[in-house]
Amino acid sequence: MRLKQIEFFRLQIQLCMPIKHHLAEHTYSENLVVKVVTDSGVAGYGEGVARQYVTGETTDASLSFLRDYLIPRINGYGATDPADLMQTFTDLVPSHQRIQAPAACCALELAIFDAAGKTWGLSLTDLLGGTNQPFVYSAIIPMMDHASFQRLLSLIRDQRMAFVKIKVGNNKDLEILSQVRQTLGEEVDLRVDANGAWSAEQAEERIAAMMVYGISAVEQPVAKENFHGLKRVSESVPIPVIADESVCFEQDAENLASQEACQIFNLRLSKCGGILAAARIYEIGRKKGINAQLGCQVGETGILAAAGRHLATSLELLYHEGSYASYLLEEDIVNEPVSFGLGGLAQPLAGHGLGVTVNEDALQRLAVLHEKISIL
Numbered sequence: 058m059r060l061k062q063i064e065f066f067r068l069q070i071q072l073c074m075p076i077k078h079h080l081a082e083h084t085y086s087e088n089l090v091v092k093v094v095t096d097s098g099v100a101g102y103g104e105g106v107a108r109q110y111v112t113g114e115t116t117d118a119s120l121s122f123l124r125d126y127l128i129p130r131i132n133g134y135g136a137t138d139p140a141d142l143m144q145t146f147t148d149l150v151p152s153h154q155r156i157q158a159p160a161a162c163c164a165l166e167l168a169i170f171d172a173a174g175k176t177w178g179l180s181l182t183d184l185l186g187g188t189n190q191p192f193v194y195s196a197i198i199p200m201m202d203h204a205s206f207q208r209l210l211s212l213i214r215d216q217r218m219a220f221v222k223i224k225v226g227n228n229k230d231l232e233i234l235s236q237v238r239q240t241l242g243e244e245v246d247l248r249v250d251a252n253g254a255w256s257a258e259q260a261e262e263r264i265a266a267m268m269v270y271g272i273s274a275v276e277q278p279v280a281k282e283n284f285h286g287l288k289r290v291s292e293s294v295p296i297p298v299i300a301d302e303s304v305c306f307e308q309d310a311e312n313l314a315s316q317e318a319c320q321i322f323n324l325r326l327s328k329c330g331g332i333l334a335a336a337r338i339y340e341i342g343r344k345k346g347i348n349a350q351l352g353c354q355v356g357e358t359g360i361l362a363a364a365g366r367h368l369a370t371s372l373e374l375l376y377h378e379g380s381y382a383s384y385l386l387e388e389d390i391v392n393e394p395v396s397f398g399l400g401g402l403a404q405p406l407a408g409h410g411l412g413v414t415v416n417e418d419a420l421q422r423l424a425v426l427h428e429k430i431s432i433l
Contacts, residue, residue: 059135067426079226079252086356091164101172105160106354122158159330166331174410187371194401195220226254250276257286288318314345325352353379359391
């Protein structure tokens, strides 16, 4: 398999409702989609979603990195088999370069893997050595107005979701937790995500107050760079602490693991720079007894959702987030909805590559930028 052409698209997709947490509020999503075409005419698609407040990366930076660094690197790129693919792509984008634009690296990696899977008749799960086991997604409750909160809470109850994550970090936290627990009952697993809203001392106080509602874990209680504070909270509260914004790259994972600063890593493919990088962070954690959960970017389409599902069937993860496009996006760009059923139950994706097909009309319509480049 050799690459002959690359296209990239900058999309703007409206969200069905505003999504707010301590660090940001989104009314639309800006997504980078990469399409590669092989010498045999097979097309593969990948996606990245840059979030400056997480990795420091903007969509403009992603596009520049793609044009100036990644595309020159893949001139003449090819792979003969899955093992060759895994090794050559790891060598293609070294970690010290990937941290500059992880969303661009993720989009390119997934596009190449999608094309490779289609070429060799394998799913991405097959390429990763996964087992095609079903799993359960969590619901996420952002900060929102009362009417929207009530509608979402009713939907979560009707869907019988077993796992729920609640965005916290303001003076309504306890009220929201109380309503969620009253509506969903005592059996639902509730965890909270502060997105770095607190100091370590505040986190200890807030978490102590929340324990009456039976929360199971707390995500990113302190600012992303505050590893010392994260360790302090981890040592002082009776529930696991999840690192999200604090763990974007392998070096972050190594630092957190060496300091024993958390109990769980949150793996978001675009944040980490792709599925292979996320798997390496997972292995760093495992060696130190740190578990992991699958995370997602607000506004990701079915392309990233499908990739996340393949990762989830390849690793042992505590919690799973994603596949929200049908609820969150006004329009998706894949033909097969990547969603979940009652209780959040998700089945493995059938088919080769990512297991989804892209609607080219929707892709073109939602694109505010489209470029096509031939590869030597």
